[in-house]
Amino acid sequence: MNPFIDIRNDFPILKQQVYGKPLVYLDNAATTQKPTTVIDALCNYYRQDNANVHRGVHALSERATVNYERTRDDLVGLIHANNRREIVFVRGATEAINLVAQSWGNANVAAGDEIIISAMEHHSNIVPWQWLCERTGATLKIAPMNARGELLMDQFDAMLHARTRLVAVVHQSNALGTINPVAEIIQKSHAVGAKVLLDGAQALAHMAVDVQALDVDFYVTSAHKMYGPTGVGMLYAKEALLEAMPPYQGGGDMIRTVSFERSEYNDLPYKFEAGTPNIAGVIGFGAALRYLQSLGMDAIAKHEQSLLAYATDKAESTGYIRLIGTAKNKASVLSFAVNGVHPHDLGTILDRDGVAIRAGHHCAMPVMKFFGVPATARASFAVYNTKDDVDTLFVAIEQAYAMFS
Amino acid sequence: MFDLRSLYQEVIVDHSKSPRHFGKLDPCTHQADGHNPLCGDQLHVYLHIKNGCIDDLSFEGDGCAISVASASIMSETLKGKTLGEFEALFDRFQQMVTAPVDQPVADDGMGKLTVLAGVREFPSRVKCAILCWHTLKSAMHADSGVAKTE
Numbered sequence: 001m002n003p004f005i006d007i008r009n010d011f012p013i014l015k016q017q018v019y020g021k022p023l024v025y026l027d028n029a030a031t032t033q034k035p036t037t038v039i040d041a042l043c044n045y046y047r048q049d050n051a052n053v054h055r056g057v058h059a060l061s062e063r064a065t066v067n068y069e070r071t072r073d074d075l076v077g078l079i080h081a082n083n084r085r086e087i088v089f090v091r092g093a094t095e096a097i098n099l100v101a102q103s104w105g106n107a108n109v110a111a112g113d114e115i116i117i118s119a120m121e122h123h124s125n126i127v128p129w130q131w132l133c134e135r136t137g138a139t140l141k142i143a144p145m146n147a148r149g150e151l152l153m154d155q156f157d158a159m160l161h162a163r164t165r166l167v168a169v170v171h172q173s174n175a176l177g178t179i180n181p182v183a184e185i186i187q188k189s190h191a192v193g194a195k196v197l198l199d200g201a202q203a204l205a206h207m208a209v210d211v212q213a214l215d216v217d218f219y220v221t222s223a224h225k226m227y228g229p230t231g232v233g234m235l236y237a238k239e240a241l242l243e244a245m246p247p248y249q250g251g252g253d254m255i256r257t258v259s260f261e262r263s264e265y266n267d268l269p270y271k272f273e274a275g276t277p278n279i280a281g282v283i284g285f286g287a288a289l290r291y292l293q294s295l296g297m298d299a300i301a302k303h304e305q306s307l308l309a310y311a312t313d314k315a316e317s318t319g320y321i322r323l324i325g326t327a328k329n330k331a332s333v334l335s336f337a338v339n340g341v342h343p344h345d346l347g348t349i350l351d352r353d354g355v356a357i358r359a360g361h362h363c364a365m366p367v368m369k370f371f372g373v374p375a376t377a378r379a380s381f382a383v384y385n386t387k388d389d390v391d392t393l394f395v396a397i398e399q400a401y402a403m404f405s
Numbered sequence: 406m407f408d409l410r411s412l413y414q415e416v417i418v419d420h421s422k423s424p425r426h427f428g429k430l431d432p433c434t435h436q437a438d439g440h441n442p443l444c445g446d447q448l449h450v451y452l453h454i455k456n457g458c459i460d461d462l463s464f465e466g467d468g469c470a471i472s473v474a475s476a477s478i479m480s481e482t483l484k485g486k487t488l489g490e491f492e493a494l495f496d497r498f499q500q501m502v503t504a505p506v507d508q509p510v511a512d513d514g515m516g517k518l519t520v521l522a523g524v525r526e527f528p529s530r531v532k533c534a535i536l537c538w539h540t541l542k543s544a545m546h547a548d549s550g551v552a553k554t555e
Contacts (some may be wrong), residue, residue: 341470343469347531348527349413352409360444374445397444
C-alpha cells in the first residue's frame with residue numbers, strides 16, 4: 001500500500017504522456033519535479049509581490065522580504081540549525097562548496113595541510129578542493145571505498161592526522177546511493193581538529209537531518225533536488241565559523257557602509273549574500289520545504305526504501321543486471337548496467353517507453369573509473385514514485401535487453 | 406517500437422556487437438582520440454594513408470551501440486577511398502543525420518551508411534554517430550588534440 005498514492009496529483013507534470021506513454025519519471029537524483037504549491041509560490045511572487053528585498057519601504061518589498069526570510073526559518077526548522085544567521089542562500093550546493101573553499105579555505109588552509117574527500121564524490125565536491133590545494137600548496141587525500149560502494153573506515157581513520165584541516169564528503173552518493181556514516185566521520189575528524197563539510201544535495205530530500213546532533217561544521221544542498229526551483233540552494237555553517245570567514249563576493253546587501261576608502265560588512269547571514277538574490281527561487285524553496293515537512297521526512301524515507309528494495313529484488317532476479325553500488329546503508333538510487341546494452345542506448349530505448357532515467361557518469365567520473373564502467377544507467381526515486389513505475393521500468397529494460405541479445 | 410527500430414536496425418545492432426575493423430592498425434600513418442563526454446564514448450582511430458588514399462583504417466574503444474556501429478560502418482565504407490571522397494562523404498553523412506525528419510534523405514551512393522539515417526529522429530544521439538568521423542578527420546589533419554563532439 002502506497003501511503004503517498006494521492007500525492008501524484010500534487011505534481012502536474014506527472015500527468016503527461018511521452019511518445020504516447022504515461023511519463024514514468026525516475027531521474028529524481030538529477031532533479032525532482034515540483035508540486036503545485038512550489039509552482040504557485042513562484043507565480044504568486046511575480047504576480048503579486050515582485051520587489052527587491054531588504055531595502056524597500058513599500059508594501060511589495062515588505063511582503064517579498066517576509067516571504068524570502070520565511071524560507072530561512074523553514075530551513076532552520078528542517079535541519080535543526082541553532083539560528084537563522086547560520087543559513088546562507090546561494091545558487092546551489094556547488095556554489096556553497098565553492099564559497100567554503102574560497103572563503104574558509106583561503107583563510108584556514110596552508111601549504112602542508114591536508115584535505116580529505118571520498119572516492120565517491122560528485123565533481124562539485126572535488127574540483128573546488130583541487131583548486132584550493134593548488135592555491136595553497138595543501139594536499140588532497142582520497143578516502144577509498146570497497147566494491148559495494150562503502151567507505152573503508154579504517155583507511156579513512158589512518159588518513160586523519162593533525163594536519164587534516166577539512167573532511168568534505170557526500171552525505172548520500174548521487175551515483176551509488178550510499179549513505180555515508182557521517183556521525184562517525186564528524187566525530188573522528190573533530191578529534192584531530194579538522195572541520196567537516198557534508199554535501200547534502202542528495203540526502204536532504206530523502207532523510208531527516210539534524211546538523212546540531214551531527215555537530216557538522218558545513219552542510220550544503222540544492223533546492224531543485226528537494227522539490228524546489230533550480231538556481232537556489234543553502235549553505236549551513238556554524239555561526240562562529242561564518243563570523244570569522246571573510247566575505248565571498250562583494251556588492252550590495254553584504255555591506256553596512258561603503259566609502260571609497262573602506263567598507264564595513266553586514267551582519268550574518270547577509271555578509272554572504274551579495275547582490276539581489278534569487279528571490280522567487282528562495283520563496284519557492286520555502287514552499288518545497290513546507291511540502292516536505294507536511295509529508296514527514298521519516299514517512300518519505302520509509303516509502304522510498306520500500307521502492308528501492310522492490311526494485312533491487314527485481315534487478316537481481318533478472319540475471320542480466322549488474323548493480324553498481326550495493327552498500328548496506330543506501331537510499332533512493334539504483335545504479336546499474338545491463339549486460340550487452342550500453343547505458344546510453346538503454347536510456348534512449350526507455351525514453352520511448354515514457355521512462356526517464358539517467359545514463360552517464362553522473363558527474364562522478366572517478367566513481368565510474370573505480371567500477372570499470374564508462375557510464376551507468378540510474379533510476380532514482382522520489383515520493384511520487386510507485387511500484388507500478390518500477391514494474392514499467394523493468395518491462396522496458398527487458399525489451400532493451402531482448403533487442404541486443 | 407517501430408521508431409526505435411529505425412535507430413536500432415539489425416545492421417546497427419550487428420555492427421555494435423561485432424564491430425569490423427576493430428583493433429590496432431600497425432603500421433599506421435595517422436591516429437587520433439575521440440571523446441563524447443555526454444555518454445562516455447572513447448574512440449581511437451588508426452589510419453594508413455598511401456598516395457592520397459585511405460589504404461586501411463581501424464578503431465578501438467568503448468562506446469554506445471550507435472557510436473561503435475557508426476565507426477564500424479564508416480571503416481568498411483572508407484577503406485580504399487581517396488581523401489577527397491572522404492571529405493565529400495563526411496559532408497553528406499553530416500547532412501543525413503541532421504536533416505529535418507520530415508524531409509527525404511539524399512542517400513544515393515551512401516551505401517550502408519544510410520542505416521544511420523534514423524539517428525536524425527534522436528537529436529541527443531547525433532553526436533554518437535558522428536564522433537568517429539570527427540576523430541578520423543582530426544587524425545588526417547594530424548591534430549594532436551582529442552576530437553570532441555561538443
